[in-house]
Amino acid sequence: MTTETTTARPPEKPAGETPSAAADGRRPGVIAAYGRLWANVPRELGYLLPTLPVVIFGLVVTWALVSLGLGTVIIYVGIFVLFAALYVGRGFGAFELLRLRGAGTAPIEDPRWPVRASEGFWKNLVRPFTDPHSWLHLVHTGIVNPIVGTVTWSLTIAWVSGAIGGLLSWVLPGRRGNWVWIEQTFPGADPRAVDIVLQLAIGLVFLVTLPFVTRGLTLAHHGVARLMLARFRSEDLAERVAEAQATRTAAAAAEGTALRRLERDIHDGPQQRLVRLQMDIAAAERQLDTDPERARALLAEAAAQSRDALAELRALSRGFAPPILLDRGLVAALESLASRSTVPVDVRAVLPAGTVLPDEVERAAYFVASEAAANIAKHSGARLASLLLEVVPGDDGSRWLRVVVGDDGRGGAQTVPGHGLAGLDERVRGVGGRLNVWSPAGGPTTVTATLPLPPVA
Numbered sequence: 001m002t003t004e005t006t007t008a009r010p011p012e013k014p015a016g017e018t019p020s021a022a023a024d025g026r027r028p029g030v031i032a033a034y035g036r037l038w039a040n041v042p043r044e045l046g047y048l049l050p051t052l053p054v055v056i057f058g059l060v061v062t063w064a065l066v067s068l069g070l071g072t073v074i075i076y077v078g079i080f081v082l083f084a085a086l087y088v089g090r091g092f093g094a095f096e097l098l099r100l101r102g103a104g105t106a107p108i109e110d111p112r113w114p115v116r117a118s119e120g121f122w123k124n125l126v127r128p129f130t131d132p133h134s135w136l137h138l139v140h141t142g143i144v145n146p147i148v149g150t151v152t153w154s155l156t157i158a159w160v161s162g163a164i165g166g167l168l169s170w171v172l173p174g175r176r177g178n179w180v181w182i183e184q185t186f187p188g189a190d191p192r193a194v195d196i197v198l199q200l201a202i203g204l205v206f207l208v209t210l211p212f213v214t215r216g217l218t219l220a221h222h223g224v225a226r227l228m229l230a231r232f233r234s235e236d237l238a239e240r241v242a243e244a245q246a247t248r249t250a251a252a253a254a255e256g257t258a259l260r261r262l263e264r265d266i267h268d269g270p271q272q273r274l275v276r277l278q279m280d281i282a283a284a285e286r287q288l289d290t291d292p293e294r295a296r297a298l299l300a301e302a303a304a305q306s307r308d309a310l311a312e313l314r315a316l317s318r319g320f321a322p323p324i325l326l327d328r329g330l331v332a333a334l335e336s337l338a339s340r341s342t343v344p345v346d347v348r349a350v351l352p353a354g355t356v357l358p359d360e361v362e363r364a365a366y367f368v369a370s371e372a373a374a375n376i377a378k379h380s381g382a383r384l385a386s387l388l389l390e391v392v393p394g395d396d397g398s399r400w401l402r403v404v405v406g407d408d409g410r411g412g413a414q415t416v417p418g419h420g421l422a423g424l425d426e427r428v429r430g431v432g433g434r435l436n437v438w439s440p441a442g443g444p445t446t447v448t449a450t451l452p453l454p455p456v457a
Contacts, residue, residue, distance in 0.1 A: 037211035040104045044214035047103035047221075048156040054099075055149035058092040062142040086128045089138030093229045096145065096221075105222045109231040133232075140228045148224055152217040159206055159213050166203015169196050277305040330362045334369055334387060342377045343385050343407070350390040357401065361451045364431050365389070365403045368449040371424050372405035380409025380445060391453065399453040400433075404446060411443035424449075 062085055069081035090113075097108050111133040128134045284298035325333035331349045338345035357365075369387055376385050388404040413421065414437070421437060424447075428435040432452045439445035 034211070037215060041211050041214055043102065043104045044218045045156070045160070047099050048152060048214060048217055051149040051156075051221075052153040054095075055146040058089075058141040059146040062089055062092070062138060066138075066142065083128060086134040086138055089141045090134060092141040092145075093137035093225075096140070096225055097229055100218075100222055100225055103218050105218060108222070108226055108229065111229070111231045136228045140224070144224060144228065145221075148221060152220060155213065155217060159210055163203050163206035163210055166199045166201070166206060169199030169203065274305075274309055277302050277309065280305065325362060325366055330357055330365055331389065333362075333366050334389065337366070337370055337373060338387060341373050341385070343373075343380075343382050345373065345385045345387055347387045348389070350388070352391055355391060358454065360431050361401055361453065364427055364433065364451055365401060365449065367427060368403050368424055368435070368447065369405055371421070372447045375413065375421070376405075376407045376409065376445075379413070380407050380411075380443075382407035382409030382443075382445075384408050392450075397455075399455065401451040401453050403449040403451070405448075406444060406446040408444050410441075411439045411445050412441050413437055413439035413445050413447075421447075 065081055065085035065088060069078040069085055072078035072081060094110070097110065101107055113131065113133065280298045280302035284295040284302065287298070288295040324336050331351070334349070335347055338347045373385070373387075376382050385405070385407040388402070388406075390402050390404075392400050392402050394400055421435075425435045428449050428451065434450045436448045436450075437445075438448075
């Protein structure tokens with residue numbers, strides 16, 4: 001067994017920092033922010049410049065389908081055409097979200113589309129007509145996005161043309177219509193030179209403000225898409241409620257399974273031995289005066305029964321939480337678990353300094369490792385095993401404790417109901433986590449548990 005523990009060190013404060021130095025750093029911060037705006041201009045132009053043909057194509061296709069569908073609905077063919085129009089609007093909406101991601105905007109969560117159920121052909125056909133997301137996508141593709149896209153595309157073309165035309169005015173032929181005004185305003189000056197200077201100034205203004213314009217126009221599309229194409233907050237709330245209900249159900253199922261297993265193990269093990277112990281002591285009492293040798297033999301057998309019962313009770317107590325887990329923490333408990341394993345286990349713990357794990361997370365992580373180690377020793381035929389403990393960030397800024405147990409055995413492990421891995425899955429879901437088992441035939445096997453951690457204060 002080998003163990004490696006890595007801790008994160010907080011960043012050190014730069015020596016000699018003064019208030020004036022901090023104040024001087026404001027200007028580079030503004031320049032850096034402006035540079036970041038410019039760095040995203042190519043992506044935003046890549047989104048804005050093709051917008052007009054994209055929105056016109058979506059407008060033509062959707063209105064053609066809607067018009068055809070409404071015109072033929074009386075002969076029932078229109079129902080299928082409108083069905084196709086809704087799916088076309090859905091496709092254009094998904095394409096718009098993809099284009100916005102390519103432009104560098106914040107991701108917008110896709111809506112939850114109704115799942116096709118085995119309720120018959122007509123119910124599945126009508127399902128999109130009752131989904132508000134389908135109609136919002138259709139309205140966005142056929143009405144809103146063409147209007148917004150035409151405006152933003154026109155402004156983009158005007159700004160890019162103004163910047164390019166102004167900066168290249170010195171190589172373009174002069175426009176004598178402007179020279180009359182220049183000759184009247186600047187008497188005695190070269191009208192061609194004054195015209196070039198004015199055009200360069202205008203072009204420079206357009207160029208300097210171009211990042212702000214492209215960012216604003218892109219964010220306008222992003223705001224419309226978030227309003228019409230994103231998932232509803234009520235759907236997120238319903239999902240969280242369903243997850244919470246599933247977590248409570250899994251926790252109750254795990255607790256019930258553990259209690260039934262403990263009851264069965266106590267009944268089949270220590271309880272039977274204690275009954276036998278009581279019978280042996282009673283028999284020894286009856287024969288103590290008449291047959292002392294027989295009584296001593298019965299007492300010796302009773303002592304053996306008591307030792308076996310004590311050993312079984314100790315083994316059952318390990319199904320709750322070992323003392324080392326409560327006294328010295330998860331890492332020490334996993335190291336102790338690895339030292340008792342018949343298969344060599346390489347333990348690596350990568351935890352930031354000062355990480356405090358909740359008790360229920362520690363217990364769940366320990367039992368994941370304990371059950372996986374027991375399966376490796378009994379069923380895998382492995383020669384080596386590994387155990388990784390680390391803290392990983394989530395997509396929404398959350399933190400997760402990840403426990404990864406792997407081996408080089410024969411594979412084929414499955415979460416069969418009523419068996420160890422299924423019980424682990426219930427235990428992990430009971431604390432709000434997820435369990436994943438990857439075990440193809442021939443190996444290797446990897447059991448990964450991801451457990452939620454409280455946010456950093």
